[in-house]
Amino acid sequence: MQAKAKRYPEEAARLLKEKPQVRTAVTGATLHFERNRLKAYGEIDAEAWRERAKAVKNHLLTHLDHYLELAEKRLRENGVQVHWAETPEDAHRVLREVVARHGVRRAVKAKSMLTEELGVNPLLESLGVEVYETDLGEYLIQLLGEPPSHIVGPAIHLPLEEIQRLFHQRFGTPLEASPEELAQVARRVLREAFLTAELGISGANFLVAETGTLALMENEGNIRLSTSLPRVHVAFVGLEKLLPRFQDLGLFLPLTARAATGQRLSTFVSLLQGPARPGEEGPEEVHVVLVDHGRTALLHDPEAWEVLRCVRCGACLNACPVYRQTGGHPYGYVYSGPIGAVLDPGLLGLEEAHPLPFASTLCGACQEACPVKIPIPKLLLTWRHRAAEEGLSPAWEKAAMGAFLKVMASPTLYRLFSRALRGLPLPQDLLPLLRAWTQGRGPLKPSPKPFHELWQTLKEAKEEGDGG
Numbered sequence: 001m002q003a004k005a006k007r008y009p010e011e012a013a014r015l016l017k018e019k020p021q022v023r024t025a026v027t028g029a030t031l032h033f034e035r036n037r038l039k040a041y042g043e044i045d046a047e048a049w050r051e052r053a054k055a056v057k058n059h060l061l062t063h064l065d066h067y068l069e070l071a072e073k074r075l076r077e078n079g080v081q082v083h084w085a086e087t088p089e090d091a092h093r094v095l096r097e098v099v100a101r102h103g104v105r106r107a108v109k110a111k112s113m114l115t116e117e118l119g120v121n122p123l124l125e126s127l128g129v130e131v132y133e134t135d136l137g138e139y140l141i142q143l144l145g146e147p148p149s150h151i152v153g154p155a156i157h158l159p160l161e162e163i164q165r166l167f168h169q170r171f172g173t174p175l176e177a178s179p180e181e182l183a184q185v186a187r188r189v190l191r192e193a194f195l196t197a198e199l200g201i202s203g204a205n206f207l208v209a210e211t212g213t214l215a216l217m218e219n220e221g222n223i224r225l226s227t228s229l230p231r232v233h234v235a236f237v238g239l240e241k242l243l244p245r246f247q248d249l250g251l252f253l254p255l256t257a258r259a260a261t262g263q264r265l266s267t268f269v270s271l272l273q274g275p276a277r278p279g280e281e282g283p284e285e286v287h288v289v290l291v292d293h294g295r296t297a298l299l300h301d302p303e304a305w306e307v308l309r310c311v312r313c314g315a316c317l318n319a320c321p322v323y324r325q326t327g328g329h330p331y332g333y334v335y336s337g338p339i340g341a342v343l344d345p346g347l348l349g350l351e352e353a354h355p356l357p358f359a360s361t362l363c364g365a366c367q368e369a370c371p372v373k374i375p376i377p378k379l380l381l382t383w384r385h386r387a388a389e390e391g392l393s394p395a396w397e398k399a400a401m402g403a404f405l406k407v408m409a410s411p412t413l414y415r416l417f418s419r420a421l422r423g424l425p426l427p428q429d430l431l432p433l434l435r436a437w438t439q440g441r442g443p444l445k446p447s448p449k450p451f452h453e454l455w456q457t458l459k460e461a462k463e464e465g466d467g468g
């Protein structure tokens, strides 16, 4: 996927102005997910579960070479063809070869952020393959020609009326068709695709190194059909998606479901163990493509590597007050919200993604939600410091920060300015640069006295009291 992360501030402002309905839809859906997560965390000792999950992932990441080799060995023993892809082009080569060898004309796809990252759909289309996204949300945005807006709910930004309009134009359904009727239409189209596709494509929630098992979580049953009905199955797996032992699934499957949607377990869990054996139903050929695409470099970054613990549950997006305003599109890359803000600079390079770490209030809600305890606010600050060091901040910001530093370093200047600013009209009337911040917020009511004066008064009062 071509990244447009640099344009985040402009795109966010444009979306808020031109499509206010997106804010309503995203806020409603994410608050719903967030309430469910809080309830689901409340049923367990969430702190202990999250600590264990963090420890397992840290162990994996610090022994990744060992577990990758083990996973490859076990996959091959299971009859799976294993490929290593350092770059998207390497992954494309594998897919091209499979398409050519099997004469693939139609492919069904399970939802996978990694395949978005690799640009799998445009590649297949360029090869003349008809691609069907089979997750309902993904199918909707595929019809609209849009990228996903959320890791777990790709069409979270779409109000029902827009989907009704889309289906009316596309399939002739009534404009007031119910969600159930719309789902039935999609189901009919996708059933036909499942039954006729030669190729099924998926990602993986986890790949167990000990047994070579691919674990996939879902609620619609489409992943099960995509990975079992076509003759060939290709799974793209990021290097960080491994788990050391089969028993780790006992922790990660329910914890990820609780974090993502507040479910105790997703409706379907598929544990795939290679191609069908004699007498079994399933694909004749299974390929696993182990994808690096910047992950190894990130692993060697001592200040940023913890982001690789991510299990792509989307909980940090649901908790984020900034993401809720716009959904994922303005972030301009596959991963949006807090995880995008700390992962995209690592995958794309800071120059490509430098506005994203600033798309946060640093409130810490993301870290509280994260099932693997990724210290997102700390990582945001790391990337912000680097952006400042590399001179990526806009000139006005550098000048403003320089002036701020001077004022804060001098008690005389500080007093002078805090006195001068008191009683002035709202800042947006004076400083156009503050308009983006003050829009949508109530009027500021400055304290009659600055904090240091209040502090001094309190101190003196206390000293008098103590003396008496």
Ligand code: SF4
Pocket (backbone or CB within 6 Å): 151, 259, 309, 310, 311, 312, 313, 314, 315, 316, 317, 339, 366, 369, 370, 371, 372, 373, 374
């Ligand atoms: S950073 Fe944490 S909360 Fe966000 S998607 Fe990754 S695992 Fe989930």
